[in-house]
Amino acid sequence: MSYPFTAFNFSVEIYPDGSSKPLCEAAFAECDGLEMTIDIKTIREGGANDRAYRVPGVANYANLTLKRGMTENGDLWKWVQDSVKDPGLRANAEVVMLAANGSAEVMRYQLHRCLPIKFKAPALNAKDGQIA
Numbered sequence: 001m002s003y004p005f006t007a008f009n010f011s012v013e014i015y016p017d018g019s020s021k022p023l024c025e026a027a028f029a030e031c032d033g034l035e036m037t038i039d040i041k042t043i044r045e046g047g048a049n050d051r052a053y054r055v056p057g058v059a060n061y062a063n064l065t066l067k068r069g070m071t072e073n074g075d076l077w078k079w080v081q082d083s084v085k086d087p088g089l090r091a092n093a094e095v096v097m098l099a100a101n102g103s104a105e106v107m108r109y110q111l112h113r114c115l116p117i118k119f120k121a122p123a124l125n126a127k128d129g130q131i132a
Contacts, residue, residue, distance in 0.1 A: 009098035012066060014114070016079060016091045023091065024075035029068035031095055034109055063117065064093070074113050080119045090115055 010031055014023040020033040039057035069076065083089045090113040 006100055009019045009100065009102050010097045011098065013087065013094045014076075014091050015078070015093070016082075018056060023079055024073055026069045026072045026076055028070075031064065031066055033062040033064040034095060039066045043051035064095070064111065064114070068122075077119065083116050 012026070012028055012031055015021070016023055037060045039060065040054050041057045043053045043055060045051070045053070056105065093111040093114050095109040095111070096105055097109075098104065099106050
């Protein structure tokens with residue numbers, strides 16, 4: 001019996017240029033932006049008023065957004081800082097969907113030549129006692 005894919009069992013692996021080891025052992029609560037859109041171009045042929053041809057154009061990719069990540073080291077922040085120092089620095093990433101049991105891999109999305117575009121730390125408030 002096959003079970004439906006669950007959206008809560010996933011992992012994200014980030015590999016900086018030239019590294020075969022993941023950047024950090026981080027866990028994220030949300031991963032959004034696995035999206036690709038292909039532009040369609042409409043071409044009309046002169047004299048043929050009864051039809052138009054539609055051909056695929058450029059493929060556009062959305063930004064991958066990782067939210068509420070947790071890690072015990074500063075490797076992710078160091079990658080962001082290194083990317084500011086060297087704008088040519090890139091990384092490969094893989095988003096792995098896991099089965100309902102949480103261990104068997106169902107699907108793997110591979111992203112190439114990624115760069116960080118935003119890093120936001122949690123709000124810090126000494127009064128609330130919330131987890132960062």
